[in-house]
Amino acid sequence: MSEIKLRVMSGMRSTGPLHMGHYFGVLKNWIVLQEQYTCFFGAMDWHAQMGKYKESFEVDPIVRDNIAEWIAWGLDPQKCCIYVQSLVPETLELFMAFAVLTPMGWLERVNTWKDSTEEMKQTDTHNLGRFAYPVLQTADIAIMGASLVPIGKDQVSHLEISREIVRRFNSLYKAKLPEPKPLLTENAMVPGTDGRKMSNSYGNFIPLSEEPKALEKRIRAMPTDPQRARRENPGNPEVCPVYGYHKLFSSDEDLKWVVQGCTTAGIGCGDCKARLFSNINRLCEKPRETKKELLHNTNRLDAIIHDGVQRVRKEAQTTLKTVRAAMKFFGGVQS
Numbered sequence: 001m002s003e004i005k006l007r008v009m010s011g012m013r014s015t016g017p018l019h020m021g022h023y024f025g026v027l028k029n030w031i032v033l034q035e036q037y038t039c040f041f042g043a044m045d046w047h048a049q050m051g052k053y054k055e056s057f058e059v060d061p062i063v064r065d066n067i068a069e070w071i072a073w074g075l076d077p078q079k080c081c082i083y084v085q086s087l088v089p090e091t092l093e094l095f096m097a098f099a100v101l102t103p104m105g106w107l108e109r110v111n112t113w114k115d116s117t118e119e120m121k122q123t124d125t126h127n128l129g130r131f132a133y134p135v136l137q138t139a140d141i142a143i144m145g146a147s148l149v150p151i152g153k154d155q156v157s158h159l160e161i162s163r164e165i166v167r168r169f170n171s172l173y174k175a176k177l178p179e180p181k182p183l184l185t186e187n188a189m190v191p192g193t194d195g196r197k198m199s200n201s202y203g204n205f206i207p208l209s210e211e212p213k214a215l216e217k218r219i220r221a222m223p224t225d226p227q228r229a230r231r232e233n234p235g236n237p238e239v240c241p242v243y244g245y246h247k248l249f250s251s252d253e254d255l256k257w258v259v260q261g262c263t264t265a266g267i268g269c270g271d272c273k274a275r276l277f278s279n280i281n282r283l284c285e286k287p288r289e290t291k292k293e294l295l296h297n298t299n300r301l302d303a304i305i306h307d308g309v310q311r312v313r314k315e316a317q318t319t320l321k322t323v324r325a326a327m328k329f330f331g332g333v334q335s
């Protein structure tokens with residue numbers, strides 16, 4: 001009996017360089033999933049345009065940067081399919097098929113649309129494309145025939161709509177597209193370096209390919225337990241963002257060392273931060289170099305992407321054929 005692996009699809013919007021939040025929240029899961037499932041991971045450049053089209057930002061270098069980062073941290077193009085959304089135009093055809101059967105009301109209820117209307121109006125992104133964000137996402141998933149989607153909690157409402165759209169499609173056209181389910185994976189929440197919620201506008205994140213000097217500077221600038229105004233004051237690691245980061249990056253032994261040293265004023269915050277720096281840097285060192293090589297060797301990265309896109313498009317074209325047939329489109333001309 002041959003084993004049929006379930007298909008997993010996920011993507012990241014190509015809006016900028018990746019940081020620790022992307023690694024612990026998304027990428028780390030992908031690296032595990034590629035071993036167990038047939039995986040498709042995409043750089044979502046159309047989704048990036050929805051929020052940034054007016055900035056005439058260059059999406060191409062971001063796509064390259066992100067894909068190089070994924071591979072540097074452990075995604076293996078031999079084990080999963082890595083591709084670029086806009087290079088799979090079949091997706092947009094399926095998007096249209098879904099658009100004709102998706103009631104406005106479903107989309108109006110999505111939190112990210114409902115709640116940020118003011119901001120969207122100010123940035124001129126209160127647009128049809130952005131309104132249809134979850135519909136395009138549904139097409140991304142369904143075009144691969146994927147049934148599992150690893151996503152964060154903030155994306156659950158999008159995926160619910162995806163399920164409803166696919167269900168409606170299947171019942172209207174007697175089709176059998178798989179209904180996507182969220183793959184709830186454990187992912188650590190990474191707080192901002194200042195203890196607040198991590199946010200681009202606060203600048204309180206650590207880029208994955210940060211150079212050592214800049215990394216050290218960032219860590220040195222982190223606030224600590226305010227009770228430790230002086231070296232001789234004992235502190236409480238639980239209220240300190242530096243300890244929050246140790247929990248993500250340091251060994252149990254180091255964690256004990258911090259708790260012991262902090263609560264007894266046995267170590268200074270400088271020592272504590274130096275240890276954190278060296279632990280983070282050790283983790284980032286190799287990926288940082290690998291990424292540099294990948295970005296330098298344009299041909300190799302292009303070949304990986306080209307190969308991924310080819311494989312994805314083959315799947316996409318197969319799906320599209322069944323979709324067109326199910327909708328009883330004109331079937332006479334083979335393209």
Ligand code: TRP
Binds near residue numbers: 011136138140141155
């Ligand atoms: N919405 C996702 C994000 O915010 C990106 C994305 C686009 C995606 N299409 C998808 C994720 C399909 C999972 C499945 O990064």
Ligand code: SF4
Binds near residue numbers: 225228237242258262
């Ligand atoms: Fe924070 Fe470490 Fe200083 Fe304690 S010793 S307050 S955990 S930086």
